[in-house]
Amino acid sequence: MRFKSSQDIAAGMMFVGIxxxxxxxxADYNMGSARSxxxxxxxxxxxxxxxxxxxxxxxxxxxxxxPSLGLAxxxxxxxxxxxxATVAFALHVDSLGLVPTMVLAMTIAALGTPETRWVEYTLFxxxxxxxxxxxxxxxxxxxxxxxxxxxxxxxxAVRSLLKGGQ
Amino acid sequence: xxxxxxxxxxxxxxxxxxxxxxxPDPFFGVLIPIPINLFWCLMGAVIxxxxxxxxxxxxxxxxxxxxxxxxxxxxEGALIMLAGIYYxxxxxxxxxxxxxxxxxxxxxxxxxxDGYQMARQGRAGPALAIAALxxxxxxxxATVAIVLAAPPLTKLAQQFTPADYCSLxxxxxxxxIVLARGSVINAIGAIFLGMLLGLVGTDVNTGNARFTFxxxxxFDGIGFVPVAMGVFGIAEIIANMTNVxxxxxxSSKVSGLWPTREDxxxxxxxxxxxxxxxxxxxxxxxxxxxLASFSSYSVEKKLSKTPEKFGTGMIEGVAGPESANNAAAQxxxxxxxxxxxxxxxxxxMMIGGMMVHGIVPGPQIMEQKPGLFWGMIVSMWIGNxxxxxxxxxxxxxxxxxxxxxxxxxxIAILFFCCIGVYSLNNSANEVLIIxxxxxxxxxxIRLGCEPAPLLMGxxxxxxxxxxxxxxxxxxxxDPWVFVISPLSAMFLLIAALMLLxxxxxxxxxxxxxxxxxx
Numbered sequence: 027m028r029f030k031s032s033q034d035i036a037a038g039m040m041f042v043g044i045x046x047x048x049x050x051x052x053a054d055y056n057m058g059s060a061r062s063x064x065x066x067x068x069x070x071x072x073x074x075x076x077x078x079x080x081x082x083x084x085x086x087x088x089x090x091x092x093p094s095l096g097l098a099x100x101x102x103x104x105x106x107x108x109x110x111a112t113v114a115f116a117l118h119v120d121s122l123g124l125v126p127t128m129v130l131a132m133t134i135a136a137l138g139t140p141e142t143r144w145v146e147y148t149l150f151x152x153x154x155x156x157x158x159x160x161x162x163x164x165x166x167x168x169x170x171x172x173x174x175x176x177x178x179x180x181x182x183a184v185r186s187l188l189k190g191g192q
Numbered sequence: 193x194x195x196x197x198x199x200x201x202x203x204x205x206x207x208x209x210x211x212x213x214x215x216p217d218p219f220f221g222v223l224i225p226i227p228i229n230l231f232w233c234l235m236g237a238v239i240x241x242x243x244x245x246x247x248x249x250x251x252x253x254x255x256x257x258x259x260x261x262x263x264x265x266x267x268e269g270a271l272i273m274l275a276g277i278y279y280x281x282x283x284x285x286x287x288x289x290x291x292x293x294x295x296x297x298x299x300x301x302x303x304x305x306d307g308y309q310m311a312r313q314g315r316a317g318p319a320l321a322i323a324a325l326x327x328x329x330x331x332x333x334a335t336v337a338i339v340l341a342a343p344p345l346t347k348l349a350q351q352f353t354p355a356d357y358c359s360l361x362x363x364x365x366x367x368x369i370v371l372a373r374g375s376v377i378n379a380i381g382a383i384f385l386g387m388l389l390g391l392v393g394t395d396v397n398t399g400n401a402r403f404t405f406x407x408x409x410x411f412d413g414i415g416f417v418p419v420a421m422g423v424f425g426i427a428e429i430i431a432n433m434t435n436v437x438x439x440x441x442x443s444s445k446v447s448g449l450w451p452t453r454e455d456x457x458x459x460x461x462x463x464x465x466x467x468x469x470x471x472x473x474x475x476x477x478x479x480x481x482x483l484a485s486f487s488s489y490s491v492e493k494k495l496s497k498t499p500e501k502f503g504t505g506m507i508e509g510v511a512g513p514e515s516a517n518n519a520a521a522q523x524x525x526x527x528x529x530x531x532x533x534x535x536x537x538x539x540x541m542m543i544g545g546m547m548v549h550g551i552v553p554g555p556q557i558m559e560q561k562p563g564l565f566w567g568m569i570v571s572m573w574i575g576n577x578x579x580x581x582x583x584x585x586x587x588x589x590x591x592x593x594x595x596x597x598x599x600x601x602x603i604a605i606l607f608f609c610c611i612g613v614y615s616l617n618n619s620a621n622e623v624l625i626i627x628x629x630x631x632x633x634x635x636x637i638r639l640g641c642e643p644a645p646l647l648m649g650x651x652x653x654x655x656x657x658x659x660x661x662x663x664x665x666x667x668x669x670d671p672w673v674f675v676i677s678p679l680s681a682m683f684l685l686i687a688a689l690m691l692l693x694x695x696x697x698x699x700x701x702x703x704x705x706x707x708x709x710x
Contacts, residue, residue, distance in 0.1 A: 037639040041381045048388055051403055058398075060669030065400040068657045072388050079381040086377060093640065104433035105634060108426060108606060109627050115610040116623035124611075131610065132603050139433050141599045150600050154607060166264055168615050 032094045034087030041080030049073035107138030121178040123171040128158055198339060201566050208268055208567025209233070209574060229268050233571045236273035237578045240280015244287070245590045247294045248432040248598055249605065251281040252644075255541035256420040257605065259548055260612040267549040268564050272571040274545045275525070278538050279331060279572065282481055282518045283579045286323040287590055290316055290510070299481035299517040302489040306502060306509030313505050318451035322459050322507055323514040324583045330467040330515035331576035334522030337471055338529070338569050342558065345530040349555035354662035355673045359683035361656045364533050366687040367476055368648050370694050378641045386649025387656075389414060396654075397661055409621045416544045418613050418622050419650055422629020423636065423643040424537075425609045429602045430634045449584060455507050462492050462512035470516030474523030480536040484520035485513035522572060529565065530555055533652070537644040540651050 048069060058064025111134040118127040132151055136142045162168045213228040239258075243249045255274050262270035285297030290307035303323065310319040352360070369379045392403045393413025404410040451459070469491060470484035492512040493502045502509050525542070527535045532553035534540040543553045551557065551564075558565045583590070613622050633643050667673035675681050 033638075033640050037378055037381070037641060040635075040639060041385070044385060044388070048403065055402065056398065056400065060671070061665060062397075062669075063661055063664055065395045065398045065402060068653070068660070069388065069391055069402060072384050072391070072653075076381060076384040076388065079377060079384060083377050083381065086375075100638065101430055101434035101634075104430045105631070108430050108433070108602075109631055111606060112426060112610060112623060112627035112630060115607075115614075116620045116627065119610075119614060119623070120620050128607060132607060135603045135606050136599075139599050139602070141597070146600070150603070154604060158607065158611065162611055162615065166261075166615075169618060170611075170614070 030089070030091045031087045034083050038080040038083035038087060041076050041083060043080075045073045045076030045080060048076070103140075104138040107134055111135040111138070117180050118178055119170065121171075121174065121176045123173040123175060124158065124163065125155060125172055126174060128155055197343075201343075201562075202339065202570060204562055205566030205568075205570030208563040209272075209571050211268070228266075229272055229567065229571065230574065232265060232269040232273040233276050233575045234578055236276020237280040237575050237582060239273075240277040240282075241284035241287075241579065241582055241590060242593060243277070244281035244284020244297055245593050246284075246596070246601065247288060247292075248428070249601065250297060250424070250428070251278045252420070252537045252541060253424040253428055253605070254281075255538065255545070256417065256424050257608050257612055259417045259420070259541070259544055260616045262545055263548050263616070267546070267551060267561075268567050270545055270549060271542065271564065271568050272575075274542055275568060275572060276575045279518060279521045279575060280579055282514075282521050283324060283327055283583050284590065285517075286327070286510075286514050287320060287583065287587065288594065290319045290323065291591060292594060297481075299485045299521075300514070301482075302485050302513045303510055305489070306504070306506045309503065309505035310507065310510065315505070317449040318455050319507065319510050320587060321449050321451050321584060322455060322511050324580050326459065326463040326466065326511045326515040327518035328576050328580045329463055330470060330519035331522055331579075332573060333467050334471050334474070334519045335569060335573040335576070337523055338526055338572075341526055342530055342565075342569070345526065346555045346558045349531050352555075352679065353677055354659040354666065355677050356679040356683070358656055358659040358663055359674055359680040359687070360531065361533060361652050361659070363683040363687040364527075364535065365645075365648065365652060366690050368536075368645050370690050375640055376694055378639070379645045382636065382641045382643070382646040383649035386646035386651075387653030389419065389646075390650040390653035391657070396658070409619075409625075413654075414625065415616065415622065416540075416547065416651065417616060418625040419629050420541065420544065420647060421609045421613055422626040423633030423646065425605060426626055426630025427633025427637060427643065429605055430630065431637055432598060433602055449587075451507075458507050459511035462488075462508045463515045465491060465495075466512040466515035467519045470519030471523045473516075474520030474535075475526050476535065480524045480538065481517040481521045484516040488512040488516035518576075525569075525572075528553070529557065529568075532557070534648060537647050540647050543651060 052066050052069035052073060055066030055069060056064035057066045057070075111131045114134055115127055115131040118130060122130075129151060132154065133147075136147050159172065163170065163172060209229050210227055211229050212225045214223040215226050215228075216222065217224050239254065240251065243251065243254045254277055258274070258277070262274065265273070281297050282299060285295060285300035286303050286307065289295050289300040289304035290311050293304050293308035295301040295304050307319045307323070310316065365383055369376060369383065388403075390413075392410055394401050394404075394411055401411060466484075466488040469488050470481075473484045473487060474480060489502075489509060489512060492508045493499045496502065496506070496508060498506075521538075524535050524539055527533050528539040528542055532543070532555065534543050546553050551561070609626055610623050613626050614620060616622060636643055636646065663673055664671070673680075674684060
């Protein structure tokens, strides 16, 4: 018997997978007593519910037509670039400061869509720098460095890793 | 409930709204009186209209984005502004629907059907005017409904036992499933998933760590703001960046705003029906503006003598849904304000806004913070009044905003998400969390799971555990307490019936049909 919806198969897999993982992790959580339910009660109930839901989704995948999950429909370019841009912001804001980090993160995000027009983007980037600085540093007075102050932690980590390898 | 106490409450609210703060001007330090809460109300209305006009930016994402900024405001200012964003977006959404045939908001999908046709016939002005005036009427009625319903409901809620609360939350989650768009089973799964995510961190009762993987940053749990920003902000950017939207603006000039006498005559009944229907659907957990506008459209179509003409520019198809979505946007505050239970993702954001300020949502707010409670309600009516002014004469400015392409908007949203979440605790690690949840949210969208039920589960899961433990402690470990208490039993019974109904094939079909119609 073939399934009719690969989207449902994948959704079921996610539910069952996360449910099973949660069940495994919470296996040694204290269950407490009926009078004072312990740490493990709700996690275990929810894990089983999630697994049950996943199984139902699987059954549905075999019974009813549904959308298929082609890899083509995935927005790979924005997925990767937006995620990388967010991570880049996280890794650099404390060390490189707001201005370089903004330019870095926004440019990576701009690479996420083929529609970016670079002249327009450059002007927009300058505007955003003014808005970002004006709003968060000048108006709200947030304690964020504006310019580079130290070497990013991840570079330090990579460097010591390379030294250790020698 | 007598007239005197109603007026006293309104007066209290008005005082909170008109609070004057003396602020030094930036150049000479001269103190200037500024009605600070009215100012935030206006800001909320302006931001709401703006994001309502822009397709691809919804009120939930915007509220998530601004939650960290509200930390800098007073609780009153913060909640008044957040509320303004929600009902403001209902006004703005209709503008794009009518002029560009793109729903600025999900709740104005049906407005585009007849509104855009009216615009093509050169009657954009009357369509916009009826939408705004209908919304204003609905907003006024809904505000009165909140004023009348809040005190008795709060009294009732104060008598709830922990078991009642626990069952009420289950009922709320079941409603969220029934009214979710898309697959029912996936919505159920998303709720369980959200509840599990809500449990991450230290268990408040026992002090044991759960699902922390030994990571220090997870000991306090995953914050509501990073999760909401991830699944609603980042994930939506990713999903929308691929959809290149074409915007065929009918005309940037709208002339002849005023509807004819005939337009008014035809709109009165739909506005009244839409207000009533929307007001009712808004109170239901899981309900809100989207459901209300869809239902109103199908009701108007059914009642019309010429249903076949719907979709060709019938003013009834604009007047009904637009009133309904605004009424529902407003009345969905009732369960949030009186019970402390969010009825949809937007209300979850409001509760998030309260938690940022350390306010515990629940029936005690009305007595403990009457200024905040009534100030917020009165501000809704004032905000609606501002919105009519903002929307009708200034329509040209809003339309011009559509010239900002999404490729730039997406980058701006991304930046505000990053810096907003960073500013919460000056922690770069929380920015990593939104990256993870952005990715996760996109996977959910691709797998056919709505992120809204996940967020509801995330918020309600830990609350439910607290009430469940209290109920078990009081009953000395007897689980029958959930059935013996009449209120709790009633909530559970309704929840069970709803679940049963939705799983029955015939009713499921008609539900799907109801969503497809319109």
